[in-house]
Amino acid sequence: MATQRQAAGTGAQGQGGEHFLVVFAGFHRPWATWIAHRLETHGHRVSLHRWDPPREIPLESALGDLLLASGRILLVLSDWFFQLGPRPEGEWSEALRGVVAANAHRFAAVNLTNRALLPATAVLEPVDLWGIGAQEAERRLLGRLGLPTGGPRRSVPAGPGSRYPGDPPAVWGEVPRRNVRFTGRDDLLNRLQQHLMDAEHSTAVVALLGMSGIGKTQMATEYAHRFSSDYDVVWWVNCDTRGTLRERLGELAPELDLNAGSEPGERIRALKEALRRREPHGRWLLIFDGWDDIEGADDVLPEGSGHVLITSRNRSWGEGRAVVLDVPGFERGESTGYLMRRAPRLTAAEADEVAAELADLPLALVQAAAWLGESDMAVGDYLRMVRDGELSELADQTGLDDVPRSSLTSWSILINRLREAQPHAVELLSLCAAFAPGRIPIGLVRHLPASDLPEGLAWLATDLAGWTRALDTLVNYSVFTRDTRTALAGEEPGPEQESVHMHRLVHDIVGRLTSPEERALHRKVVRRTLAAADPGNPQDSRLWPRYAELLPHLEPSGALASRNERVQDTVLNLLRYCHRSGEFRTGVQLAEQVREAWSEFQPPEHPRMGELTTQQGNILRAYGSFRAAYELDRELLDRLRAAPGTEGTALMTATSCLAADQRYLGQYTEALQAQREVLETALDLLGPDDYLTLLAQHNLGTGLRLLGRYAEAYEVDLETLRKRESLLRARHPATLVSGNACARDLRLMGRYRDALARQELGMRLHLQVLGAQHPQTLRARHNLLLCERRAGVLQDAGAAMASLLEHTEQVHGRRHYATIGLVVDHGNHAREHGDLGQARELIAEGEAGFRELLGPAHPISTGMLTNTGLILQASGDRAEALTLFEAALAGLTATLGPDHPWVLGCALNAAGGRNFTGRLDAAHELSRDTLRRARQALGDDHPFTLSCEVALAMDLRGLREHEEAGKVEEDALQRLTRTLGAQHPHTLAARQRIRPYWDFEPYLG
Structure with missing residues (x-):
């Protein structure tokens, strides 16, 4: 030992x-x-x-x-x-x-x-x-010890555990209270520590696996306390749902003083980077308790020099990064030791008999020890009841096969005796079983007025002494533990903020021992509690911790199928929270559950189903499931249009959602037509200064931009920006979006210096308001890089793009459309600067990613062919490059028309390809036509138009039309110098007679 x-x-x-x-x-x-x-x-x-x-x-x-x-x-x-x-x-x-x-x-x-x-x-x-x-x-x-306190000292490495135990870690993340009755497990804890200490860099992850009630959480808690002096940061994460996991983990970011905003995904990304860099602390321990749903775990698990401890029932952890440590039942000496400490009146022989009867299962021993320690029942009588007692409601029920029959009987004895002696305690316990297991914010019930509670439960709101006695009784009998989580910001600690932690197995047993009538009554109380606790504003990131707290309890309380309008409002607000906070995967799953439940009693045309569709479509669209969102929104809009007397705002919202889907699906003309309809309706119903009207106007600008009508888009976006600055504020996130849109318009209009000046200001505001890792800030940074590239002022664009790509991938993942777009721009830059190997890999990844996401016929998928063609042309495969240029030109002409700037760009490349393969007449013909169309679409002095003019001069020179070629070239050079400056890369390339090209920047809106 x-x-x-x-x-x-x-x-x-x-x-x-x-x-x-x-x-x-x-x-x-x-x-x-x-x-x-x-x-x-x-x-x-x-x-x-x-x-x-x-x-x-x-x-x-x-x-x-x-x-x-x-x-x-x-x-x-x-x-x-x-x-x-x-x-x-x-x-x-x-x-x-x-x-x-x-x-x-x-x-x-x-x-x-x-x-x-x-x-x-x-x-x-x-x-x-x-x-x-x-x-x-x-x-x-x-x-x-009689040793001198002064004199010289040896230099001994600090090492693990050398910090004074009275000095807590710099950050202590609400680890559960230490169990002063924790028994044994010393060898297992030492093995756990050894696994973590010996792990190679970036792989210090251990999963404690075992059945319910085996003591995994208690082991993790004891490890955190026992080895706390090994760490500077110890952070506990309850994994009730993916949403609560991410919310709780993200709360570590502000504790480490990271400037990471309030969105969970943004915080996690900043946190992972800080932990990897050992800033501000390198010795950290993250504990994920009850992490059974491991989908997307790699997006959450950090890397670095710290340690991760997981408790779970899912053996799949062993297939990934984690070292698996199985947690068995107690050894007999541990069982008897625990029983005798908790119930000192037991003899060693009696303790051994009880332990054997309960199969050394820790949770069962905890309950038995609490009962034998608190009551005066003779051990023999207790054992006879366990062996001979009827299981009543638990008899022959499925799902409890791993639990010894003696343990189930023991729980039945406890609850039946409490029902006789402490009825309030049993009522409170049964009410907890109507929440989800794990952390239960039971104090929220006290926010309900007594009139909203059933007659038999009115004491919950009025009898504080009874409430306290009931909680104390249940804690004393080890039915659950008090949770250490503090009140939310702005709340004073008190009974209304009380939380408890209820083990999953206890939750299951109590639920089975509760009558159907009581269970239905208690679930109704919990639904009312959730509705009353809804802050009512899921857009406010300060309230997201409350929404994360409510989320796990929707399904077990029956809230998803509730017909109560207040409860339905709460469900919709939690969907809005998932969308706003970036919890898209959780939101997709929740929305589908709600749809299935509401479809049982709501007709498709009911307004509630329309609200649900709006939120579900928003989440699907943000998640990248554009086609699924489109099908939902189109069906809703068709139904609303067919129904007589449909409310105007409902029709407007549905049309706006469908227009957004159409933009992402490449149906740009249809989307613009629908968006004009939305704006007209908003102006008529809400007036020109309403928030929704300005949103509709902003979306109109996006639609015009996607159709290549950049000057029109700029006028609309500039008007929206001015109104948002006046009606909202200059630093409002929506205002920043408009500023970003205006800078993008200016860049696409060829006004590179104006675009750069505006985007530099917008970037500073994004950093101040939203933080460096917010998705909107990353979009602004992407646009800034493109502005700097076009303005010719970025010295090390490759390093800047690589850094931005790393952060964007942390935010969205590698397969999100925002990341794929940046991959493409990075590839174009690499090709432009001679790194064909990297360019080929990035462009191939981008082309495959967009094809998978959008389908092969989408304008962006088609436009990507021209980027691949530029790689082939630079590699010397000019014939194959021309094939791709011509395919892109034909495909985009068919979908966007001959005058769209993307089509003109493909034409510029196709003309170059024809020239390089000796088809000089065809090149000249296409170049002259492209220049004419570019002047009409973009203007005489647009840099792209001037590139077309330079290309025409080269084709004329190839046909030995030197006089006209000279005039065309001289005109282009004068205009380039006047527009961009004599030292701009485009101007210098034209003077050196380098054939101009056009690389495709994919943009989804």
Whole structure:
């Protein structure tokens, strides 16, 4: 039962150094490690000895064995130390008076508690280290051992566990309270620590696996407390749902003073980067409790020098990054030790009999020990009831196959007895079973007025003393634990903020022991509680923690199928929260559940179904499921148009959603027509200054831009920007979106310097308002890079694009359309600067990604052919390049018409391809036509138009039309110099007679 650790210095005792054996219970490992480190710095040798001798070994013999060690023996004492075994106080007293007193010169002790120790410990003359600082604790330790406190010190590496245990980690993330009755598991905890310490860089992930009730959470809690001095950051994450997991993990970002905004995904991305970089702390521990749904785990799990501990029932963790550690039931000695400490009246034989009956299952032993410790029932009577009692509601039920029958009977006994003696406690317990297992914000129930509660439960709101007694009773009987989570921002701690943690197995058993009538009543109360707790504004990121808290309880409370309008409002607000906070995957799943439930009692044309469709479509669109969103929105709009008397705002919203879908699907003309209809309706119903009207106007600008009507888009966007600055504020996120749109328009119009100036200002505002990692900020940064590239001022664009791509991938993942678009722009830049290998890889990835996301016929998928053609042309494969140029030109002409700027760009490349393959007449013909169309679409002085003019001059020169070629070239050079400047890369390339080209920047809107 002992673990030895020979301290640094073994075999080379320093001058005047001694050897000390530090003896401790595993519970106090941090203190033992710190004591060893302090003694080592003073030149002494130290061995650590975890001590928990089996109960069958006489205590005098166990203490006598310690004397076999050389040097002096230092005991680390507390009231917990004397519960080892456990052993009767008399046995301890006799051993202290005997072995220890006879060898008093060998023994010394420190005391870590403010509680009274056994009188016989006086022989040890323990020095008190309770509640003092590190410097004073070291002085007292050395003084007790008769060692000098001054003099030279050895340089000993700090290492794990060397921080003073009285100094907590810099960040302590609401780890559950330490269980003072935690028993055994020492070998398992040491193995866990060893796995984490020995793991290679970026792979320090351990998953504790086991059945419900086996003690995984208790082990994780004990590890966090026992090894806390190894870490600077310890953060606990309850994994009730993916949404709560991400919300809770993201809350670590502000604790580390990271400038990461309030959106969970943004916070997680900033957090992962900080942890990877060891900034501001390199020694961190993240604990994910109850992480069973591991889809998307790689998006959450950090890398770096810290440690990740997971508790789960999902064995799939072993197939990935995690080292799996199976958690078995108690060993018999651990079972009996726990029972005898919790119920001191039990004899060793009785404890052994109870442990055997309950199959050493920790959760069952906790409940049995609580019952036997709190009641005066004879152990024999208890065992007879367990063996012979009827399981009533639990008999022959499925889903409890892993739970021993004796354990189920034990729970039945407890709840039936409480029902007789403490009915309020059982009512509160049954109410908790109507929430989801795990963390339950039970105090929210007290926000309900008594009139909203059933007559039998009105006491929940009015009887504070009864509430407190019921909670205390359930905690004392170990039915659940009080949660350590603090109140939300702006809330004063109190009964209304009370939370408890209910084990999944206990939750299941209590639910089965509750009658159907009571269960229905309690679920109704929980639904009302959730509705009352809804802050009512999911757009406010300060309220997102509350929404994350409510989310897990929707389904178990029956809220998804509720016909109550207030409850339905809450469900819709939680969908809005998923959309606003970036929890798209959770939102997609929740929306589908709601649709399935509401379809049972709501007709498709009901307004609620329309609201649901709007939110579901928004989430699907943001998630990249454009076709699914389109099908939903189109069906709703068709139904609304067919129904007589449809409300104008409902029709407007549905049309707006469909127009957004059409833009993403490449149906640009149809989308613009629908968006004009939306704007006209908004102006008529809401007026020109309404938020929704301005949103409709902004979307109109987007539609015009996608159709290549850049000047018109700029006029619309500039008007929207001015109104938003006036009606909202200059720093409102919607205003920033308009500023970004205006800069994009200016760039596409060829006004590169104006675009850059506006985007630089917008970028500064994005950083100040939203933070560096917000998705909107990343879009602004992308546009800034493109503005700098076109303006010819970016010196190291490749490094800047690579950095932005890394951050964007952290935000959205590699396959999101925003990331794919940046991959393409990065590839175009790499090709332009001669890195064909990287360019080929990036462009191929971008082309495949857009084809998979949008289909092969989408304008963006078609336009990508021209980027691939430029790679082939640069590699010398001119014939194949021309084939792709011509395919892109034909495809985009068919879908967008001959005058769209994207079509003109493809034509510029196709003319170049014809020239390079010797088809000079065809090249000249296409170049002249392209120049004519570019002048009409973009204007005479647009940089693209001037590129077309330079290309025409080259084709004329190829046909030996030197006089006209010279005139065309000279006109183009004068205009380029006047428009862009003599030193702009486009101007310099034209002077060097480098054939101009056009690379496609994919843009979805």
